[in-house]
Amino acid sequence: MASRDQAGSLVASAGRIGMVASVTINLAALGLYLRGRFLGNREKKAVAALTSTGKPRVTPDSLVNLDHGDPTMFEEFWRGAMGEQATLVIPGWQTMSYFSNLSGLCWFLEPGLEREVRRLHRLVGNAATEGYHVLVGTGSMQLFQAALYALCSPAPVGSDGPVSVVSPAPYYSSYPSVTDFLNSGLYRWAGDANTFDGDNYIELVCSPNNPDGGIRESILKSESGKGKAIHDLAYYWPQYTPITGMLAHDIMLFTVSKSTGHAGTRIGWALVKDREVAQRMSKYIELNTIGVSKDSQLRAAKIIAAVVDSYERQPSAATGDASLLFHFALRQMTRRWKALRAAVAASGIFSLPDEVAGFCTFTKDTMTANPPFAWLRCEKEGVEDLEGFLREHKIITRSGTKFGADRKVVRISMVDTDEAFNVFIDRLATMQ
């Protein structure tokens, strides 16, 4: 879930430089323009519903907003040949009941989605599903909160206050705010795991890490066994990092936002080993939203099925085969990281984390990691606030301070549209 970024901060940051007022473009016209540009006649007929993002076009002179990890990079893929197989048709009478599977542990989980999630993990080999309970959430951020609830509730008699929630800095900027916004008596954000001392904790392990792409394992060891970990694996997919092993942690969180690019569908899932923890997580979602959109579950199932089916039809995929999702996305990410490193070299005032490579069991090839975010540091003297510096160049990023780091570093989305990415790269390369 680690970049289902708070869009509000986008709105806020954009507001600061007066963008919101200018976003009064005609959205319908933009929609028609985009559709005319990308779709053939047959696909046009299938478009029964209008949608919009309200995001303005990016031009060489315009604002480029890379504050949030909006995965619009994937749209190009789904407008292609595979798109049709992922089209969902929902008749008016469908998905009316609250219930999806009364005999299952998670009564609101569509059996078809569970089936496709298990198929996907078997295909990619990134996480064990055998012996795990599958849960669905409204994005994996809801599942993160469900896991906090499940691990802290009911509070044991004589417990010493809220459980400490920690993560090693730099940590995903939403962890502190989401943990604390309701001022729960069950858990409390306690900051950087590196400086944490105690045994009553939940460690959030995000790997690859948002914001810096690092491969992580839990760093705290619990002597009493009270300490727990939640593994946020939103980015453990082959387009971002070599798949080096089948993970089998107690609680693992994933999302379609970052695997297939469907952020607006708001579907995440959890693989949970312990039955009681899974039941309590399910209870959280029951109390919080009485289940999860069935329409989106059916959609996610359809999308994942299209991905897995395509690989099964073509088991020995060639590197760079853009008709297959992970290969398309890997090619895009590789190209973008090359462009970014070249721009950083051309500019001379920035630095990036070292490039990491490894053998990927999914692509069966050695590959470099292509993190979903660039963790960009400014080495130039006099630039103390990099977010502010880039904003002067009309590039919106997120300051390191929000991730428990300093102001000379920022996080930049690598998964936005080609248009936005290219303008960003052009500007970065010329900064002195």
Add this chain to the structure above:
Amino acid sequence: MASRDQAGSLVASAGRIGMVASVTINLAALGLYLRGRFLGNREKKAVAALTSTGKPRVTPDSLVNLDHGDPTMFEEFWRGAMGEQATLVIPGWQTMSYFSNLSGLCWFLEPGLEREVRRLHRLVGNAATEGYHVLVGTGSMQLFQAALYALCSPAPVGSDGPVSVVSPAPYYSSYPSVTDFLNSGLYRWAGDANTFDGDNYIELVCSPNNPDGGIRESILKSESGKGKAIHDLAYYWPQYTPITGMLAHDIMLFTVSKSTGHAGTRIGWALVKDREVAQRMSKYIELNTIGVSKDSQLRAAKIIAAVVDSYERQPSAATGDASLLFHFALRQMTRRWKALRAAVAASGIFSLPDEVAGFCTFTKDTMTANPPFAWLRCEKEGVEDLEGFLREHKIITRSGTKFGADRKVVRISMVDTDEAFNVFIDRLATMQ
């Protein structure tokens, strides 16, 4: 939102009498059976996705579960002529971005849904929308929590602890559990508003009231102005009660679950007068689930549009015209309440709240109220626990104790399938 009933309690109560173990029917086969029974060939082609509820068929001897307000009564309507107009097609590339409307107050609200919500209220005349902000939630239960957060946050300096959340008994059984499950320091369930004394409160006003169908207004008056109200108007639709006025409260909550019957779609909306309150509610949903399923928003927009369009095409609808949603549902509810009152009279051991009638500005006719739940009391001596008594007759209901009332009363859903309702009525009529 007042009967987006915790399905978990269904699972729990069913488990007690061993139903869950027997729900191992073949869901796919059931799906095929139902589809074959209800659909013509043309519609069969449109069914691109399987869905299931996991609910077993109801037979004259089987368990009848009316614990939760699962609005499956409406399925018959949407399988009819109107269904096709509500069919949604979502291509693979759609709804990928997090954002729906960056220039709006609620950045994750699809503009099309907002438009249809406003049209629907103008058609029905049940709530003012002019001058109101529209917010979307994952069901109205999420919006209820968003409203609690918005009204209590940030806690004022020197505030005297959590705000008291109250509602006059009998109150919706989920209000206490949903208010308290995270043990928030911002708000705390404080029980029956009738016995509440203080000025730092939020009163939940559910009208028509879940569980007893009463028409309510807020009963607390705040001298300092600190006391607030949230109006839960999930059932203020013409099938349940005469529409007697265009309500214009500060915070009004609605849901498709009970208006059109699409509970699984998990779409609720709020009409909010104050801009800052609306912004904070939006912030809650951003932190909780980073927005709301776009697929379900597009679906809800399509469904509501079909309803409003049909009335606009036929402005002088005849009473009993089953091709129009509210007229279909009103006819169903009227028939069911007649059958229930007849069964109660035949049995002689039960009582119901008095029948209420009024002039409905929507149907332009005098009509009786048809609450979504029956609040059934047992008058027979020796029956102290009515939920237990009915369970012996394989009828699952919800005990009055969960609503702040006594054990001789239960809440029974009136919006389940015809099949379940008819078996329930047959059994009730013969109880002595």
